[in-house]
Amino acid sequence: MDIRALQKCGKVNVCPVFHEWEYEIALSIHNQRPVLYLFAYPAPLLSPLIWRMEESSTILLVAFLVICCASQVRSEASNHRYKAGDPVPCYSNKVGPYHNPSETYSYYDLPFCLPEHVKEKKESLGEVLNGDRLASAPYKIDFLVEKDAELACKKKLKKEEVSQFRTALAQDYYIQMYFDDMPVWAFIGQVDRPYLAEKNDYKYLLFTHMVFEFLYNKEHVIEITARIDQSFVIDLTEDKEVDVEFTYTVKWRETNIPFEKRIEKYYSSPTPHQLRIHWFAVMNSCLTVLILLGCLVMFYVRVIKKDINKYANDKELLDNQEETGWKNIHGDVFRYPKHQSLFAAVVGSGTQLFILTVSIIMLGLVGVFYPYCRGTLLTALVVVYAITSGIAGYTAVSLYFQLEGTNWVRNLLLTGYLFCGPLLLTFCFLNTVAITYRATAALPLGTILVLFSIWMLVASPLLFLGGITAKNSKSEFQAPCHTTKCPKVIPPQRWYRGILPQMAVAGILPFGVIYVELYYLFVSVWGLRAYTIYAILFIVFIILVIVTAFVNVALTYFQLAAEDHEWWWRYTVFLPMF
Structure with a gap:
């Protein structure tokens, strides 16, 4: 079908993507459904290549991406069934200081025992982004096979390796391992610090024996606990070569816990005291919302009542009165802001990030993320950000055309780079710092190429698709009143009406609503505790949005009442201040 024939049907809008490219996009109506046609002309002699994407196919594509994101969330029971004597997967992951969990290194960066064949586990995108580096552990675990003081390896530590261990012990290093996809943690040793003793008198003790206790239910591993036997230690205080024997013990006990509930151990169930703190913060936030709502309602009722009484007076007296406040600038309120392209890009990117935040919280509510799932949250962030790029493109270009912009392609590029740049x-x-310190946070080249491919092949096309859709459905901005040709001069403002004091107010009030939950979020990000109370987080987020809206309405009104009609950019700055 020729594209000109489609144009003659009267049900198609054709939009050239770039004039110098031989590509055209057509939007048609087929069986009461919108159909998208992409025409590619690689050469004059080649017939057009038509890709047809119906609305249902688009929904299926988005659903497929979400399912791919969530496919790694729950372990299938069929992949975790063992018979007596079957090897249980055991991987060492990373080491790092306990008081700085974001600083992690590969397990074998410390001179631990190496197995005969070190096999690195193939990791997903989220695992690499999370800094996981799984490799074969020096322990051999067989299903239902108990071991007592089994030798993992013998090793002679050199002076440099002793010094390396001593540095790690001084920073309270811990190790993380995975057994049957379940994480365990343990300290590598301890520093004996006598009271009032000098640093030279400290003793550095390395633990050499680990006890693994497994709970099983029929053919499934349900729970694992790793603990240190402090009776097996090696003194590494002196700089000398030391012979070390690393041993381990394996114990098995039966349990009635079903396989489907084995992950519940890792949900850091808050204590009743912690729950009271959360709910007290929620009630405090609700009280803040009610106070703000009451103040706004009382204020606007008083203003409206005053205006009604004023216009109800004698008409001649009304004509002699001069308009003041926001009524005096009614012809300038809807004057377009400066830098329309940047303004539209900011609004588009902000809308995308808002949808991204809501989507992640909703995924947490339905149970997609569970504690210590390797990289599921980061994978979801990448995927959801990519598929919501079309929202940013549509919002930015739609607003840009309403502001009478012309160079919509530049606006799209600005929208795409505003956050990603x-x-x-x-x-x-x-990443350069992480590579310098050889930390696991450093991303390999392959992962960087994968992220770049997602941005180029998914995010960018959806961004342009949203922009093209907005261009085809553009509408004019219809202001409720006429805008004057010459803007009024803004009178001098008091210091507290400046942008910095108002930004402080716009940030302090929403922060007061979320500071308790923000504390627990930072504990989960920077600490070793997982955040699992997504229901309370969702409630607090809704309250945050309401408070932010109330604060912005109030500040914008006060600005207009002071006859300052340049509110567009200030309103945009107020919104993200929380």
């Missing part, structure tokens, strides 16, 4: 610069700096 600073993020890329930050990533390059942090």
Whole structure:
């Protein structure tokens, strides 16, 4: 079918993507469904290549991406069935200081025993982003086979290796391992610090024996606990070569816990005291919302009542009165802001990030994320950000055309780079630092190429698709009143009406609503505790949105009442201040 024939049907809108490219996009109506046609002309002699994407196919594509994101969430029971004597997968992951969990290194960066064949586990995108580096552990675990003081290996530590262990002991290093996809943690040793003793008198003790206790239900591993036997230690205080024997014990006990509930152990169930703190914060936030709502309602009722009484007076007296406040600038309120393209890009990117936040919280509510699932949250962030790029493109271009912009392609590019550009610069700096220190946070080249491919092949096309859709359905901005040709001069403002004091107010009030939950979120991000109370987080997020809206309405009104009609950018700055 020729594209000109489609144009003659009267049910198609054709939009050239770039004039110098031989590509055209057509939007038609087929069986009461919108159909998208992509025409590619690689050469004059080649017939057009038509890709047809119906609305249902688009929904299936999005659903497929979400399912791919969630497919790694729950372990299938069929993949975790063992017979007596079958090997149980055992992987060492990483080591790092307990008080700085974001600083992690590969397990074998410390001179632990190496197995005969070190096999690195193939990791998913989320696992690599999470800093996981799984490799074969030096322990051999067989299903239902108990072992007592089994020798893992013998090793002669050199002076440099002793010094390396001593440095790790001084920083309270811990190790993380995975057995049958269940994480365990243990300290590598301890520092004996006598009271009032000097640093030279400290003793550095390395643990050499681990006890693994497994719970099983029929053919499934249900739970694992790793603990240290402190009676097996090696003194590494002196700089000398030391012979070390690493041993381990394996115990098995039967339990009635079903396989489907084995992950519940890792849900850090808050204590009743902690729950009271959360709910007290929620009630405090609700009280803040009610106070703000009451103040706004009382204020606006008083203003409206005053205006009604004023216009109810004698008409001649009304004509002699001069308009003041926001009524005096009614012809300038809807004057377009400066830098329309940047403004539209900010609104588009902000809308995308808002949808991203809501989507992640909703996925947490339905149980997609469970504690210590390797990289599921980061995978979801990447996938959801990519598939919501079309929202950013549509919102930005739609607003840009309403502001009478013309160069919509540049606006789309600005929207795409507005968030990804600073993020890329930050990533390059942090990744360089991580590579310098050989931390597991450093992303390999392959992962960087995967992220770049997702951005180029998924996020960018959806961004342009959203922009093209907005261009085809563009509408004019219809202001409720006429905008004057010459803007009024803004009178001098008091210091507290400046942008910095108002930004502080716009940030303090929403922060007061979420500071308790924010504390627990930071504990989960920077600490070793997982955040699992997504229901309370969702409630607090809704309250945060309401408070932010109330604060912005109030501040914008006060600005207009002071006859300052340049509210567009300030309103946009107020919104993200929380």
